[in-house]
Amino acid sequence: MKASGSLLRGSWPVVACAIGAGLVSGLCSAAVIGLVHDAMSSAPGASGTRERLTASFVGLALLAVLSKGVSEVLLTRLGQSIVGEVRRRLGRNIVEAPLRQIEALGTHRLLAALNDDALVITQAYVQMPHICVCAATIVGCLLYLAWIARSAFLVVLAAIALGVGLFRLHEVRAVRFFERARETSDALFGHFRSLTAGVKELQINRGRGEAFLTDSFGRSLSTYERDFVAGMTGYSFGMGWGSLLFYVALGATVFVLPGAAGLSASAVAGATLTLLYLMGPVAQLVEIAPSAGRAAVAFRKLDDLGLALASPDEAHAPSLPTSTFASSWQRIEVCGVTHSYVREYEETSFRLGPIALGFRPGEIVFLVGGNGSGKTTLAKVLLGLYTPEAGELRVDGVPVDASNRAQYRQLFSAVFADYHVFDEQLGLGNALVRERVAGYLQRLKLDRRVSIEDGKLRFDGLSTGQRKRLALVAALLEDRSFFLFDEWAADQDPEFRRVFYREFLPELRAQGKTALVISHDEQYFGVADRCLHMDFGVLSEVAVPPAPAPGPVIRVMN
Numbered sequence: 001m002k003a004s005g006s007l008l009r010g011s012w013p014v015v016a017c018a019i020g021a022g023l024v025s026g027l028c029s030a031a032v033i034g035l036v037h038d039a040m041s042s043a044p045g046a047s048g049t050r051e052r053l054t055a056s057f058v059g060l061a062l063l064a065v066l067s068k069g070v071s072e073v074l075l076t077r078l079g080q081s082i083v084g085e086v087r088r089r090l091g092r093n094i095v096e097a098p099l100r101q102i103e104a105l106g107t108h109r110l111l112a113a114l115n116d117d118a119l120v121i122t123q124a125y126v127q128m129p130h131i132c133v134c135a136a137t138i139v140g141c142l143l144y145l146a147w148i149a150r151s152a153f154l155v156v157l158a159a160i161a162l163g164v165g166l167f168r169l170h171e172v173r174a175v176r177f178f179e180r181a182r183e184t185s186d187a188l189f190g191h192f193r194s195l196t197a198g199v200k201e202l203q204i205n206r207g208r209g210e211a212f213l214t215d216s217f218g219r220s221l222s223t224y225e226r227d228f229v230a231g232m233t234g235y236s237f238g239m240g241w242g243s244l245l246f247y248v249a250l251g252a253t254v255f256v257l258p259g260a261a262g263l264s265a266s267a268v269a270g271a272t273l274t275l276l277y278l279m280g281p282v283a284q285l286v287e288i289a290p291s292a293g294r295a296a297v298a299f300r301k302l303d304d305l306g307l308a309l310a311s312p313d314e315a316h317a318p319s320l321p322t323s324t325f326a327s328s329w330q331r332i333e334v335c336g337v338t339h340s341y342v343r344e345y346e347e348t349s350f351r352l353g354p355i356a357l358g359f360r361p362g363e364i365v366f367l368v369g370g371n372g373s374g375k376t377t378l379a380k381v382l383l384g385l386y387t388p389e390a391g392e393l394r395v396d397g398v399p400v401d402a403s404n405r406a407q408y409r410q411l412f413s414a415v416f417a418d419y420h421v422f423d424e425q426l427g428l429g430n431a432l433v434r435e436r437v438a439g440y441l442q443r444l445k446l447d448r449r450v451s452i453e454d455g456k457l458r459f460d461g462l463s464t465g466q467r468k469r470l471a472l473v474a475a476l477l478e479d480r481s482f483f484l485f486d487e488w489a490a491d492q493d494p495e496f497r498r499v500f501y502r503e504f505l506p507e508l509r510a511q512g513k514t515a516l517v518i519s520h521d522e523q524y525f526g527v528a529d530r531c532l533h534m535d536f537g538v539l540s541e542v543a544v545p546p547a548p549a550p551g552p553v554i555r556v557m558n
Ligand SMILES: Nc1ncnc2c1ncn2[C@@H]1O[C@H](COP(=O)(O)OP(=O)(O)OP(=O)(O)O)[C@@H](O)[C@H]1O
Pocket: 103, 341, 342, 343, 350, 369, 370, 371, 372, 373, 374, 375, 376, 377, 378, 417
């Protein structure tokens, strides 16, 4: 597995030390058995030998315990750093993946990957100290067995070969169940989201709540439980065969080999002791197998999602190369661009374009049109979030392609309809930036609700409208050359609509910034320099409507 190796890259010294310590521990344990056997067979009166054996026993036992401890501590620390690394890489892959791929996967699948897969992969890595110690102990014991009783060694070897074959048969089936359980965990994470996001709806409609808990949520839970148990049961059967064969080897050593192969009483005692001691590490190794099986499923799942955990140097560089696009651009063009959503299980699909459109610095352009007409889709294409199927975007004549699309996106700030406000805002450590933020917060009447502490925005318990005003502050703070506002004013009081349309937009124009404003606020269309209309994916330019006449004055009679 390429990714599994790359996850350990950079940690090899720790891994090597831990494996070394594990091997020392395992070999010491095996040597202890030899020593015990020697002590049991040595003459009781040989005092010098006995003292030597006692000293060696104490030394070996201490070394075995100490080295095992060192190996476990090192690899437990490594395990924790691996879970962080898996999540870091997944996070980077998500940020750098094409938006369409992320949208098609859905939040629930991403959460399942970040939670389940990252933990399962780590659990498998954390088992490594046990694997090293067990493997070393087993190898040491087998070598000792081969030395004292070759026939018993051959019997055990045959039992191991047969046991591994039978175990693999069961494992293949078990992994299939784990794969099914992993598919169900995607659905489960979707239900977790519904449960937390829809708790109000579930509480006010008891019937819906019960149906959710028993049908969709409950069914997924049962399916997951059934497949997981079936997977573990498969492993248990595999382990059962292993144990049975082990007893067969032990029985053969004790009851058959003395007669059939002429094994001496001392050799039988030594072989029996060794085999009984072997049972522990073999059982531990077999118990670890399900973790390894689940980790293999998790790696495959991440690959299928297009989130393969390749190391960053194999995939993307973390920082953007020097930009080819200046923030002082003179013309951004959308040339014959199209974009389609192909929907599974639906015959119809939505097609945007071909779109031909240009923007200049300092322009305020309004985009209007009915629900579902394609306004947000056009915005995502314009911002370089969707790759055009046909046509291209150009900045001052330079085409935007895969090599520079990430840089192109840095020209824009946006408040989408489904915006998100991060509490960490870049640059809040700077006094001038903090002053600008304070000014915006005051104008949008957020200064009593939002504070800046330790370079972070603190804003617990904002209303929907307040939160969206904060998203506007965050966008303005980015100070990019092109702004997108997707129905920003839709849920704002008239007072803040006025501030937005009559103050902020003209200010942006005066600063030479461009803004594409998706809006249904007809009374403010007059603010625009140009007005575009979208109708089922077809874009046309319309005359900027004059500002509507003020409505009749309503007098309130006392
Ligand atoms: N991620 C998506 N996957 C599939 N279809 C989509 C996706 N996003 C939008 N669509 C479809 O594309 C069409 C245009 O959607 P879009 O969001 O661009 O419209 P809009 O004009 O912004 O609508 P609204 O005014 O309601 O926000 C709609 O029919 C919508 O169902």
